[in-house]
Amino acid sequence: xxxxxxxxxxxxxxxxxxxxxxxxxxxxxxxxxxxxxxxxxxxxxxxxxxxxxxxxxxxxxxxxxxxxxxxxxxxxxxxxxxxxxxxxxxxxxxxxxxxxxxxxxxxxxxxxxxxxxxxxxxxxxxxxxxxxxxxxxxxxxxxxxxxxxxxxxxxxxxxxxxxxxxxxxxxxxxxxxxxxxxxxxxxxxxxxxxxxxxxxxxx
Amino acid sequence: xxxxxxxxxxxxxxxxxxxxxxxxxxxxxxxxxxxxxxxxxxxxxxxxxxxxxxxxxxxxxxxxxxxxxxxxxxxxxxxxxxxxxxxxxxxxxxxxxxxxxxxxxxxxxxxxxxxxxxxxxxxxxxxxxxxxxxxxxxxxxxxxxxxxxxxxxxxxxxxxxxxxxxxxxxxxxxxxxxxxxxxxxxxxxxxxxxxxxxxxxxx
Numbered sequence: 001x002x003x004x005x006x007x008x009x010x011x012x013x014x015x016x017x018x019x020x021x022x023x024x025x026x027x028x029x030x031x032x033x034x035x036x037x038x039x040x041x042x043x044x045x046x047x048x049x050x051x052x053x054x055x056x057x058x059x060x061x062x063x064x065x066x067x068x069x070x071x072x073x074x075x076x077x078x079x080x081x082x083x084x085x086x087x088x089x090x091x092x093x094x095x096x097x098x099x100x101x102x103x104x105x106x107x108x109x110x111x112x113x114x115x116x117x118x119x120x121x122x123x124x125x126x127x128x129x130x131x132x133x134x135x136x137x138x139x140x141x142x143x144x145x146x147x148x149x150x151x152x153x154x155x156x157x158x159x160x161x162x163x164x165x166x167x168x169x170x171x172x173x174x175x176x177x178x179x180x181x182x183x184x185x186x187x188x189x190x191x192x193x194x195x196x197x198x199x200x201x202x203x
Numbered sequence: 204x205x206x207x208x209x210x211x212x213x214x215x216x217x218x219x220x221x222x223x224x225x226x227x228x229x230x231x232x233x234x235x236x237x238x239x240x241x242x243x244x245x246x247x248x249x250x251x252x253x254x255x256x257x258x259x260x261x262x263x264x265x266x267x268x269x270x271x272x273x274x275x276x277x278x279x280x281x282x283x284x285x286x287x288x289x290x291x292x293x294x295x296x297x298x299x300x301x302x303x304x305x306x307x308x309x310x311x312x313x314x315x316x317x318x319x320x321x322x323x324x325x326x327x328x329x330x331x332x333x334x335x336x337x338x339x340x341x342x343x344x345x346x347x348x349x350x351x352x353x354x355x356x357x358x359x360x361x362x363x364x365x366x367x368x369x370x371x372x373x374x375x376x377x378x379x380x381x382x383x384x385x386x387x388x389x390x391x392x393x394x395x396x397x398x399x400x401x402x403x404x405x406x
Contacts, residue, residue, distance in 0.1 A: 050343050050346060051301060051305055051343055063290070065293055065294075065297060066297055066301075067296065067297045067300040067301060067304075068300075069296065069300050070293050070294075070296035070297040070299075070300050071293075073292075073293060073296045074289070074290075074292075074293035074296075077289060077292075086277070086280060087266070087277075089276075089277075089280075090268055090273050090274075090276060090277035091268075091273075093270065093272065093273035093276045093277070094268060094269055094270045094273040096273075096300075097270040097271075097272050097273050097299075097300075097303055098254060098269075098270060100300055100303050100304045101270075101303045101304070101307075101308075102254055104304075105304075105308070140253050140254055143253060
């Protein structure tokens with residue numbers, strides 16, 4: 001069985017939980033805190049991920065794979081979650097690198113600051129810049145989704161999973177999703193896919 | 204023929220020039236400025252990349268592919284620059300996502316601030332933080348390369364190209380590479396690979 005080194009507040013970890021659920025692959029989780037340094041211990045750095053981050057999937061033979069989108073890529077190979085067409089494969093990659101460079105550092109970080117740090121954190125000063133850059137990323141998604149059901153081709157793929165994770169909880173970072181009807185319809189479509197599980201189990 | 208929407212100062216664009224050279228694929232380039240807004244014109248956003256960034260490869264049929272590491276992935280398929288083993292493929296992805304999230308935003312941005320902005324730019328205040336995070340990324344590379352010739356498996360791959368681009372010019376961002384003998388040896392190995400071209404043509 002796979003072991004997911006996990007955190008319930010991490011959209012990056014949720015990506016992996018969602019795909020494993022939709023693939024019907026059983027796994028257990030080990031939970032880590034976000035701000036308690038538990039992913040930066042010498043043991044974690046030596047044995048799980050030298051970059052000190054979750055998610056990491058530990059395989060039954062002990063090998064560990066880090067980086068959420070690399071994990072999605074690994075498990076999606078030869079499944080319906082990754083296209084067979086070479087151009088569409090590259091487009092999946094384009095959206096996943098876009099997510100990590102131009103979306104997550106703003107949309108996820110705003111959520112982190114507003115939900116995980118004290119109300120008087122000086123990092124609240126970052127919110128206007130995070131919103132400016134996060135809205136720019138959301139606009140690019142909205143423009144694509146206005147006349148397409150999914151981000152690549154005609155099918156739900158790991159590109160959608162990668163972008164869905166933090167987009168569907170963007171309001172926790174005080175982003176206003178009412179401006180983006182196509183994104184909201186896409187969120188609804190993803191929630192209806194087989195094997196869907198919510199990010200927060202109580203939802 | 205392919206058209207690379209390019210900038211000579213961009214390590215992300217250089218990744219593409221290097222791989223296309225090593226694959227022997229002819230291409231022409233269109234140059235853009237880094238700070239003149241030329242990648243944010245309405246025409247560029249509509250026709251080349253809605254995210255307003257280079258590099259972008261334009262195919263003979265007019266389709267455009269953005270995100271440097273997605274471009275590397277596309278062209279490396281079924282070549283010696285991408286492994287055939289599924290685990291090693293995932294490891295290539297892990298390093299490429301690491302590069303875009305944990306390396307480039309620090310190592311590349313320090314170079315940008317110190318070489319492209321005025322000496323009195325207030326952004327120089329970012330340098331200590333960029334160095335702290337950039338050195339953390341370089342240490343992870345050094346630890347891997349201390350007993351391996353390349354980042355994944357035994358072979359030069361697009362993971363090496365992705366990390367080489369900004370690492371080998373890190374000193375332009377005032378990073379001290381003398382601390383990292385394994386990285387320096389790896390840089391030397393890459394410079395000896397067939398079809399290698401330097402980032403700056405005059406070098």
